Amino acid sequence: MRPIRKAGDALFLRLEGWFNRTFGNHLNPFYHLGSLTFFFFWVVLVSGIYVFIFFETRVDHAFNSVEYMTHDQWWLAGIMRSLHRYASDAAVITIFLHMFREFFRDRYRGVRWFSWITGVPTLWLVVLLGISGYWLVWDMLAQYIAVVTAEMIDWLPITLGSMALNFIGDQVSDRFFTLMAFLHLLGFPVALVFLLWTHVSRISHIDFNPPKVLAWGSMVALLVLSLVKPAVSHGPADLSLAPTVLQLDWFYLNIYPVSDILGPAWAWGIPTGVTFFLMMLPWMPRKKPEPIAEVDLDYCNGCGQCGVDCPYGAVTMQPRSDGRKFLLEPTVSASLCTSCGICMGACTSSNPYRQSKGRLLTGIEMPHYSAEALRKEVTDKIAALSGKDRILVVGCDFAADPMPLETSEVAVVRLPCTAMLPPSFLDFSIRKGIDGVLVTGCRDGDCYFRFGNHITLDRISGLREPRLFGRTDQERIDVFWAAQQESSQLTDRLAEFRQRLDKIKDKPKSPKNRKEA
Amino acid sequence: MDKIFRYLGQGLTYTIFCALIYYLSTSPAYTYLAEGQAELKVAFNHAGQRVEECRKRTPEELRKLPPNMRKPMDCSRERSPLIVEIRIDGKPLARDIYNPPGIHSDGAAFVYGKYAIPAGEHELEVELWDSTLKPEFSFHAKKRVSLAPGQGFVVGFDEDNARFLFY
Numbered sequence: 001m002r003p004i005r006k007a008g009d010a011l012f013l014r015l016e017g018w019f020n021r022t023f024g025n026h027l028n029p030f031y032h033l034g035s036l037t038f039f040f041f042w043v044v045l046v047s048g049i050y051v052f053i054f055f056e057t058r059v060d061h062a063f064n065s066v067e068y069m070t071h072d073q074w075w076l077a078g079i080m081r082s083l084h085r086y087a088s089d090a091a092v093i094t095i096f097l098h099m100f101r102e103f104f105r106d107r108y109r110g111v112r113w114f115s116w117i118t119g120v121p122t123l124w125l126v127v128l129l130g131i132s133g134y135w136l137v138w139d140m141l142a143q144y145i146a147v148v149t150a151e152m153i154d155w156l157p158i159t160l161g162s163m164a165l166n167f168i169g170d171q172v173s174d175r176f177f178t179l180m181a182f183l184h185l186l187g188f189p190v191a192l193v194f195l196l197w198t199h200v201s202r203i204s205h206i207d208f209n210p211p212k213v214l215a216w217g218s219m220v221a222l223l224v225l226s227l228v229k230p231a232v233s234h235g236p237a238d239l240s241l242a243p244t245v246l247q248l249d250w251f252y253l254n255i256y257p258v259s260d261i262l263g264p265a266w267a268w269g270i271p272t273g274v275t276f277f278l279m280m281l282p283w284m285p286r287k288k289p290e291p292i293a294e295v296d297l298d299y300c301n302g303c304g305q306c307g308v309d310c311p312y313g314a315v316t317m318q319p320r321s322d323g324r325k326f327l328l329e330p331t332v333s334a335s336l337c338t339s340c341g342i343c344m345g346a347c348t349s350s351n352p353y354r355q356s357k358g359r360l361l362t363g364i365e366m367p368h369y370s371a372e373a374l375r376k377e378v379t380d381k382i383a384a385l386s387g388k389d390r391i392l393v394v395g396c397d398f399a400a401d402p403m404p405l406e407t408s409e410v411a412v413v414r415l416p417c418t419a420m421l422p423p424s425f426l427d428f429s430i431r432k433g434i435d436g437v438l439v440t441g442c443r444d445g446d447c448y449f450r451f452g453n454h455i456t457l458d459r460i461s462g463l464r465e466p467r468l469f470g471r472t473d474q475e476r477i478d479v480f481w482a483a484q485q486e487s488s489q490l491t492d493r494l495a496e497f498r499q500r501l502d503k504i505k506d507k508p509k510s511p512k513n514r515k516e517a
Numbered sequence: 518m519d520k521i522f523r524y525l526g527q528g529l530t531y532t533i534f535c536a537l538i539y540y541l542s543t544s545p546a547y548t549y550l551a552e553g554q555a556e557l558k559v560a561f562n563h564a565g566q567r568v569e570e571c572r573k574r575t576p577e578e579l580r581k582l583p584p585n586m587r588k589p590m591d592c593s594r595e596r597s598p599l600i601v602e603i604r605i606d607g608k609p610l611a612r613d614i615y616n617p618p619g620i621h622s623d624g625a626a627f628v629y630g631k632y633a634i635p636a637g638e639h640e641l642e643v644e645l646w647d648s649t650l651k652p653e654f655s656f657h658a659k660k661r662v663s664l665a666p667g668q669g670f671v672v673g674f675d676e677d678n679a680r681f682l683f684y
Binding site for chain 2 (some may be wrong): 019164169218222227244
């Protein structure tokens, strides 16, 4: 599974690189696939409500009502119908890109299994919504869908009567058609909303809306498509005729030819097999459980910053249990913690200047990589450096590998996430004799832990607690985001940084106080 | 200049996105029924005969039964599978077996088959065998039909009058 993931990830990173150049990191559609899907659902919902105003839910009137919208009121209802169809198709594209991207980036296992698992049944609901929508047009395509669906359901050993017999004879019963309308208009959408809510329920700070520019761009593109190539129907359904050539929507109706050609067993077997495979993926192989953040109440003042910063809602604030004067204390949920360490970077007590019982003890930290261990690694690596321009590079496990940069003049510390680094460590490193610190992590807008690079930048820029000390010379700190494939850019950036440091080599490295700085 | 290229790139992306949506929402076209063909469907419900003859219970047997179960005839529940044979212009088109549903195989079997045949005039022959106790087909029908291209033609079964229906 690993080689597949790596190859897929490389492909996506290359594509995303091109999109970064075209759209810019903050508007890259690949970084907003989930929220774009939500946006397309909004378009589907609004256009669907408008279409419903004119749609007749009686089987003998349905086709004509859709024709009226398409041809007589093409300037609004027709456009709405086209938007309804094309936004639904667009949602399938973004859903599949989202799914593949999360898989390739290994963000579907471990504690992330829940989001993955709850995403799988939404695929079924989306497809059922599409199928039932095409059914309601009651044209020849709808007739084909109805007949083959009936054959597929008859094949299942659960029905006593035959559904296919409903489509033999003159006309389909109105009640059956109304049932389909009910499912499309209410049943499936309500179930989908519930499933989507479950899908995102364990993730905090969810952004449901894509950036406005991206939303407008997509909307205008779909509108243009609706005007240039409006959605049209096949001929009216007629059970005395057999469908001949069909313009299938392959996003939603791909299983029907399978049923025709290979039989209903395959038409059920393939999606069932794919579903089972997708459901089992988080355990094929299972991700090794990682240690979760640990709270030490003796050093926690209950500020709550760890809870604010945690991208997965794994840290929640509870009433204080140790009798100290603070109101709150953090609690870590083992089933939500991704072991990113962002909470440790957020803790005000993760300050390397502090000493407690001879060690650096902090309110919340990772057991496998504590603040004390980080301080020791930084101190030791700085001490081992020689040469004139001594630089510390702090990198992350999921971005461009900083290890090849290590030389006698460059020390490298690699963390699970750059945001694990408390900003006071930057000041600490400079005071220990380093000329500059280069912080690098995942590509901008594409943090493996969702917000790591934003949080890091906000802390260094003083926009977020814990802030970098005011006395720290910002010129000696550089931040550069680079994906795994962008190692050469990272190397170039280090060379540039070295040149900048050369220019300020005579400037005092450690001003005594803020004013001096 | 750089900005222009960026906007062009964005426009190209949206164009590709829309082209993909439009193409896959209509193409490639799927041919369900080839040109010049018609569709013949055989569809009906029919309960096969019992696999064993009913037997009349003796007075002694009836006496041994509880009063509410004293039915004069002893009949097995299981029913025969159905065999449907279709011939077009004397040539065999299909021979399908339909087993009765239910745990005891006692339900009415649902016959459903669809066949693409060349449009035009044909002699259609349908036979239904519904009893393991009989060596020959129980129902037989022959009809001359003229089918237009793309026409759907159905063979059903009228249970009340025990004969095939053509419509």
